[in-house]
Amino acid sequence: MRLLRLGVAAITFVLGGAALMLLAQPARAVPPFARQTGLACEACHTMPPELTPFGRRFKLNGYTLTTRPPLVNDTDDHKRNTLWLTDLPGIAVLAQIGYDHYNRAPPDTGQPYPAHAQSDTFQFPDQFSLVYAGAVSDKVGAWMQLTYNGQSGSVGIDNIDIRYSDHTFDNKWVWGVTANNYLTFQDVWNGIGSYTIPNFNTVTLSSGGVGGTGTSGPILNALGPGVVAGLGAYAFWNDSLYFEVAAYHSAVAGGGSPVVDSVSLAANGGALDRFAPYARVAYEYDWGYQSAEIGGSALYADWIPSVGYISAQQQLAANAAGNTYTPAQTFYPGVSNRYTDLSVDWQYQYNGQHNIFGFLGHVTHERQQNSRQLVAATFTGASSPIYSNPTDTLTQFLVTGEYFRNRRYGGLVSFTRTTGTNDPLANGGNGSPANQYETFELDYVPWLNFRFILQYDVYQVVANNQSPFNLSNATFPNSPGFTNIRAGNNNTWVLGLWMDY
Amino acid sequence: MKKFTTHSLNVAVALACTVFGTVRAAEISVPPDASARDAKTLVSFACSKCHGTSTNGISISPLFPILAGQNSIYIQEQLKLLRQHDRADPHARAFMWGISHALTDEQIQGLAEWFSSQPAVSGRPSNNAALAARGKEVYENGVPEPHRVIKCIECHGETSAGTNNVPRLAGQHHDYLALQLHYYRDGLRANKLMNRNVKNITDDDIAAVTEYIGTLSGAGDSSP
Numbered sequence: 001m002r003l004l005r006l007g008v009a010a011i012t013f014v015l016g017g018a019a020l021m022l023l024a025q026p027a028r029a030v031p032p033f034a035r036q037t038g039l040a041c042e043a044c045h046t047m048p049p050e051l052t053p054f055g056r057r058f059k060l061n062g063y064t065l066t067t068r069p070p071l072v073n074d075t076d077d078h079k080r081n082t083l084w085l086t087d088l089p090g091i092a093v094l095a096q097i098g099y100d101h102y103n104r105a106p107p108d109t110g111q112p113y114p115a116h117a118q119s120d121t122f123q124f125p126d127q128f129s130l131v132y133a134g135a136v137s138d139k140v141g142a143w144m145q146l147t148y149n150g151q152s153g154s155v156g157i158d159n160i161d162i163r164y165s166d167h168t169f170d171n172k173w174v175w176g177v178t179a180n181n182y183l184t185f186q187d188v189w190n191g192i193g194s195y196t197i198p199n200f201n202t203v204t205l206s207s208g209g210v211g212g213t214g215t216s217g218p219i220l221n222a223l224g225p226g227v228v229a230g231l232g233a234y235a236f237w238n239d240s241l242y243f244e245v246a247a248y249h250s251a252v253a254g255g256g257s258p259v260v261d262s263v264s265l266a267a268n269g270g271a272l273d274r275f276a277p278y279a280r281v282a283y284e285y286d287w288g289y290q291s292a293e294i295g296g297s298a299l300y301a302d303w304i305p306s307v308g309y310i311s312a313q314q315q316l317a318a319n320a321a322g323n324t325y326t327p328a329q330t331f332y333p334g335v336s337n338r339y340t341d342l343s344v345d346w347q348y349q350y351n352g353q354h355n356i357f358g359f360l361g362h363v364t365h366e367r368q369q370n371s372r373q374l375v376a377a378t379f380t381g382a383s384s385p386i387y388s389n390p391t392d393t394l395t396q397f398l399v400t401g402e403y404f405r406n407r408r409y410g411g412l413v414s415f416t417r418t419t420g421t422n423d424p425l426a427n428g429g430n431g432s433p434a435n436q437y438e439t440f441e442l443d444y445v446p447w448l449n450f451r452f453i454l455q456y457d458v459y460q461v462v463a464n465n466q467s468p469f470n471l472s473n474a475t476f477p478n479s480p481g482f483t484n485i486r487a488g489n490n491n492t493w494v495l496g497l498w499m500d501y
Numbered sequence: 502m503k504k505f506t507t508h509s510l511n512v513a514v515a516l517a518c519t520v521f522g523t524v525r526a527a528e529i530s531v532p533p534d535a536s537a538r539d540a541k542t543l544v545s546f547a548c549s550k551c552h553g554t555s556t557n558g559i560s561i562s563p564l565f566p567i568l569a570g571q572n573s574i575y576i577q578e579q580l581k582l583l584r585q586h587d588r589a590d591p592h593a594r595a596f597m598w599g600i601s602h603a604l605t606d607e608q609i610q611g612l613a614e615w616f617s618s619q620p621a622v623s624g625r626p627s628n629n630a631a632l633a634a635r636g637k638e639v640y641e642n643g644v645p646e647p648h649r650v651i652k653c654i655e656c657h658g659e660t661s662a663g664t665n666n667v668p669r670l671a672g673q674h675h676d677y678l679a680l681q682l683h684y685y686r687d688g689l690r691a692n693k694l695m696n697r698n699v700k701n702i703t704d705d706d707i708a709a710v711t712e713y714i715g716t717l718s719g720a721g722d723s724s725p
Binding site: 037042065169172351 | 538541550562563601602604680
């Protein structure tokens, strides 16, 4: 039973959303944009993927900016473009390589006797992507990414953002529609979401690299490729005020039917139920070399967890094996937890001739109302409940400071702290979802599309089952001797290389 | 029967192709910029993202020059230099080489006329009277040896409105002007006259003269 509970706890953690972050590697600047616009990276980026005010406007205008005349053009009788093709297919290769050295080797979890565990891992590549990025027509642009993920060893559809945009002549209003598969991928600020800085992150690297599950986090940051797809509309007024509303739906990779079955649930730890509305508002003020933004985000999502759901086939198989399942013991599709995420994010940039400063981050508060059928007090089945509490909360605070000199040398310091209600059934142990860590990063950028990264991540708090390196007998009963549950076991050196062309 | 030699056949084919090609070209030819955006659209769609989002040519960041009220001939000259990659200072390479390379002469003229017709920015009083006073001295009288600098007023005029291919400096971002003077002095931006005129200018004098230029109105006749 304890094993089952721990297993359930591990899966339940996925419901928290953090593991889904692993599914989507963040995208960065790509040379097709530079080729299309004729602008060097620094026009759009302070340091990729962080956007400058210009870069934000380029994205909000649908990736369409160019002064190149189209190679092929067709118009109708009203001089409206019906075909507008550039002479440049915006294809890029993007690669990340990572070498991680952990403070302590992770234990072996699958063998009766511990196998030889190494305290380092080489992701070569950590990610290798082919990206189409650029204008599709004069008013439509796209980012479409196909990625080989070194951690999973598989190739799959990665980030996609297709957007239509238009604007008034004086740019008082810029508006558009975005179809994307990664909530927050469409955002143009970097304090929150898929482009949060730090972006080359060992939490992402290590958690998938050695079979772990990473750190806990809100679902707002975790609805990525292969999990969801959404449609949003946005407007940017007077170069300052941004509004966006969107709705996301489950879009399980490989799931060709609307049936949310055990297979599709297990693939991502669950799936969105119905549409999840999302709203975003932000205010930006630019002066001199400086730009400041404060924004808010809200997500309201019903998430069907994979835990406990037993399909009809599984029931038949279980019955055949002599285990009788009754409806009272079975969790059916439609059992979902309700997440309400509210976030405040901010960003300050100084983008000078030689110096770049940045100070950005977010506070996200999540309220997770667990399904009555899964909560201990109201649980009616014969097997184990999943949650101790009817409602769990999670608060994540991230703040990052960065400095770069001449876009050649630089670094950042980032602090992340997550706290929440203790839910022993969901998380094991005392049930805390808390974690706290800092990231220290040094960057050397010999070319703007070729960057070396040295990173050190230091952990103070790594809560129950939130990490592959929580070295306790309880978590890894097949690895006797691993009783040290110091958070510092997770401390990680990362040597990374990022390049694109 | 006279046999065609290979050479004569080639000539005949070439001639036919030339004639036919000419005819075909005449039949299908379109104005070279028929499919390109007009200048006004370019201002809104492209230029404004750096040089003033509302298309008024007044940039926010000093990384990018204010173009409002700039002399049309100067803008055209610079755009052509940038298009040809003959202006090669670091910012020109990073921001303007690519984006200007496909501009037609008609577009360049249209862009220049647009920005030159926008209301110009005037200078503001300096908060550093001593520095501005030193700058006035440099601007109006130049600097003697050994840091010889030719007086700016000679070409840029009393109010720094410039004329023709001499740029208007009044109202320009202080940091942008200072950066250009560094570029001229250090040979990163090529202009025989300016390279010679400020060859020996000191950092202090760059700070002073740009401080003073920041106070000039840019009004009236640009002639000295």
